[in-house]
Amino acid sequence: MNTLSRYRWWFVTAAFLVAFTLFTAEFQQAQTTAVLAATLRQSTPLVLGALCGILCERSGVINIGIEGQMLMSAFAGFVVASSTGDLLLGVTAGIACGMLMGAFLAFLSVSLRGDQIIAGTVLNIAAIGLTSFFFQTGRSLPSGKTSRIKLGPLADLPILGRVFFSNRPLTYLTLLLVPVIWYALFRTTWGLRTRAVGEHPSAAETVGISVVRVRYMNLILGGGIAGLGGAYLSLEAVGSFERMMTNGKGFVALAVMIFGRWNPIGAWGAALLFGYANAVQTQFQFRGWLADDPQFIGMMPFIVTIVVVAGFVGRARPPASIGQPYSRE
Amino acid sequence: MTFLRSALVPMLAVVLAIASGAIIIELSGLNALEAYKALYDGALADRKGIGRTLEKATPLVMGGLAVAFAFKAGLFNIGGQGQLVIGALFAGAVGYGVTGLPWIIHMPLALLVGGIGGALWGMLAGVLKATRGAHEVITTIMLNFVALNITDWLTSKVWREPGIIVRTPAIESSAEIPRWSQLPTGFALAVAAAFACWYLLERTTFGFEIRSVGLNPEAARYAGISVSRIVILTMFISGMLAALGGAIETQGIVGRYEPGFNAGLGFNGITIALLARTHPLGVIPAALLIGAMEAGGSMMQFKADVDPEITEIIEALMLLFVATPILVRWVLRRRDTSEISVGAHWGDA
Numbered sequence: 193m194n195t196l197s198r199y200r201w202w203f204v205t206a207a208f209l210v211a212f213t214l215f216t217a218e219f220q221q222a223q224t225t226a227v228l229a230a231t232l233r234q235s236t237p238l239v240l241g242a243l244c245g246i247l248c249e250r251s252g253v254i255n256i257g258i259e260g261q262m263l264m265s266a267f268a269g270f271v272v273a274s275s276t277g278d279l280l281l282g283v284t285a286g287i288a289c290g291m292l293m294g295a296f297l298a299f300l301s302v303s304l305r306g307d308q309i310i311a312g313t314v315l316n317i318a319a320i321g322l323t324s325f326f327f328q329t330g331r332s333l334p335s336g337k338t339s340r341i342k343l344g345p346l347a348d349l350p351i352l353g354r355v356f357f358s359n360r361p362l363t364y365l366t367l368l369l370v371p372v373i374w375y376a377l378f379r380t381t382w383g384l385r386t387r388a389v390g391e392h393p394s395a396a397e398t399v400g401i402s403v404v405r406v407r408y409m410n411l412i413l414g415g416g417i418a419g420l421g422g423a424y425l426s427l428e429a430v431g432s433f434e435r436m437m438t439n440g441k442g443f444v445a446l447a448v449m450i451f452g453r454w455n456p457i458g459a460w461g462a463a464l465l466f467g468y469a470n471a472v473q474t475q476f477q478f479r480g481w482l483a484d485d486p487q488f489i490g491m492m493p494f495i496v497t498i499v500v501v502a503g504f505v506g507r508a509r510p511p512a513s514i515g516q517p518y519s520r521e
Numbered sequence: 522m523t524f525l526r527s528a529l530v531p532m533l534a535v536v537l538a539i540a541s542g543a544i545i546i547e548l549s550g551l552n553a554l555e556a557y558k559a560l561y562d563g564a565l566a567d568r569k570g571i572g573r574t575l576e577k578a579t580p581l582v583m584g585g586l587a588v589a590f591a592f593k594a595g596l597f598n599i600g601g602q603g604q605l606v607i608g609a610l611f612a613g614a615v616g617y618g619v620t621g622l623p624w625i626i627h628m629p630l631a632l633l634v635g636g637i638g639g640a641l642w643g644m645l646a647g648v649l650k651a652t653r654g655a656h657e658v659i660t661t662i663m664l665n666f667v668a669l670n671i672t673d674w675l676t677s678k679v680w681r682e683p684g685i686i687v688r689t690p691a692i693e694s695s696a697e698i699p700r701w702s703q704l705p706t707g708f709a710l711a712v713a714a715a716f717a718c719w720y721l722l723e724r725t726t727f728g729f730e731i732r733s734v735g736l737n738p739e740a741a742r743y744a745g746i747s748v749s750r751i752v753i754l755t756m757f758i759s760g761m762l763a764a765l766g767g768a769i770e771t772q773g774i775v776g777r778y779e780p781g782f783n784a785g786l787g788f789n790g791i792t793i794a795l796l797a798r799t800h801p802l803g804v805i806p807a808a809l810l811i812g813a814m815e816a817g818g819s820m821m822q823f824k825a826d827v828d829p830e831i832t833e834i835i836e837a838l839m840l841l842f843v844a845t846p847i848l849v850r851w852v853l854r855r856r857d858t859s860e861i862s863v864g865a866h867w868g869d870a
């Protein structure tokens with residue numbers, strides 16, 4: 193009874209979403225599957241961005257440069273994959289690019305003790321400038337985007353098979369990363385140190401944890417995950433690079449992180465909600481609802497973000513030392 | 522002397538950024554000297570070029586002021602873009618929809634409606650922060666996307682000019698901000714706004730309250746200042762500043778509202794505010810600099826075959842250098858510089 197009343201809003205929301213999905217899909221299995229598959233697809237870059245945010249913020253550093261990290265990595269991944277023809281190399285390049293940017297953010301905000309918001313803004317603006325300056329039209333992927341992998345008999349299950357067990361490699365990797373990061377954060381020494389540094393860096397330092405090292409490591413790791421998100425966009429979701437292709441996803445990922453209360457599992461749930469808002473959007477277009485006023489469909493995911501951030505999250509508590517440069521006095 | 526000292530860091534940052542930009546141009550196999558010469562020719566060489574620079578600088582002054590003003594209260598307004606398009610569209614709507622008024626009433630009325638529209642849009646983020654604890658970095662960005670969709674819809678469905686092109690009808694001549702021998706007078710309005718902001722922040726009680734909240738919201742609360750009220754009012758004014766930039770653009774330059782209006786201005790506002798070290802009057806030279814780079818961009822592409830996007834890289838580099846504490850400390854030779862800090866308020870409701 194206690195759990196039921198504690199999570200009653202989750203149940204109500206879930207029930208509402210199920211009913212709404214069935215309604216928009218007119219109770220046809222193919223449509224329902226399509227909406228759910230699109231939900232997962234749309235949520236993937238958000239989960240990756242949010243995981244990056246969680247790793248950074250749990251160690252006490254705000255990263256609003258996720259958008260820039262994803263954009264730059266999408267670009268790097270695409271350029272490498274299109275010139276070598278090797279997708280794996282492209283994904284690796286994307287991850288490496290994200291890690292490099294993470295290291296740079298760490299250099300600015302941890303070593304130089306600069307303002308973290310400004311450091312992140314530098315990443316965002318630099319990414320927009322660099323990717324537009326070096327972008328050339330007409331490039332394409334010789335190998336096409338990553339291909340679908342069916343997981344044996346599981347893929348033949350109705351609905352679930354199509355949604356969960358018949359995806360492309362980076363989507364699987366993302367689904368794997370969520371529990372892995374959760375475990376690492378809450379069940380390992382590294383996770384305990386990360387959280388200690390984020391909550392009370394000087395206390396962590398007195399028991400022998402190097403605040404600088406933990407923050408560097410988390411920012412670089414997080415950058416790699418954001419880079420994976422970028423590679424997902426250009427190499428798995430779209431199959432090419434477009435200017436400004438992240439289109440605010442890095443910022444939505446921040447909202448997802450807050451909504452998920454800095455917890456990987458929570459963030460995954462939140463990302464699914466946002467992915468769902470996007471998926472329903474395409475379903476609306478498909479049905480021809482609001483066809484004359486597509487702008488109202490276009491703004492839906494953003495309004496959902498605002499409502500969620502303002503309504504549900506309220507005063508979610510971030511890690512205590514967030515945003516403050518640390519110096520050993 | 523103090524003025525010179527505080528201007529030293531931004532000036533050094535600009536020099537460093539331009540030098541690094543030259544290296545990038547050279548690395549991509551083009552002539553940097555030629556490119557910068559073309560940039561100068563396009564932006565400052567003649568009256569026409571200067572007019573173009575002032576045109577570009579006007580919304581930049583306003584966008585920079587919007588960010589700098591919010592910074593003073595510890596708020597990071599990334600919603601300049603959304604507030605700007607709302608202001609531009611509303612000014613355009615009043616500009617063509619209201620007829621028969623003399624210039625002395627019509628022109629300011631259109632400015633006012635545009636400004637109030639954007640102010641309310643900005644205030645929305647302030648209200649959400651003050652009452653619900655929703656962080657303004659997230660809400661203002663989301664509101665940007667919503668504003669773009671709303672203005673698109675209003676332009677294509679409500680205030681559309683008959684015809685194929687999606688845009689509003691041209692504004693009445695009584696709503697226009699005139700030119701003075703090729704020079705846009707809207708720039709003078711922007712300069713006036715900068716001085717008004719400086720006066721408000723430095724010489725009034727209200728400004729003192731804003732700065733107190735920015736420095737330490739907890740202490741401000743103890744001193745009896747209503748932090749919620751300051752947050753909401755600051756976002757209102759900040760939104761109005763950005764929106765006035767859009768309205769001046771509509772009434773002084775474009776003559777109507779078109780979708781795709783001045784994209785990317787939100788980020789430029791941040792760069793300019795930081796280059797100015799959030800000083801309202803410092804915003805003017807910073808905006809002139811970026812405005813000149815934008816004005817000369819097409820000439821640079823035409824004469825030296827350099828992508829105008831290089832200016833964006835240079836802007837990012839400027840921001841990087843101006844925000845790098847090590848440079849600041851090295852120049853000012855002391856540790857306790859009054860650096861801008863917005864990150865420290867991330868978790869505050």
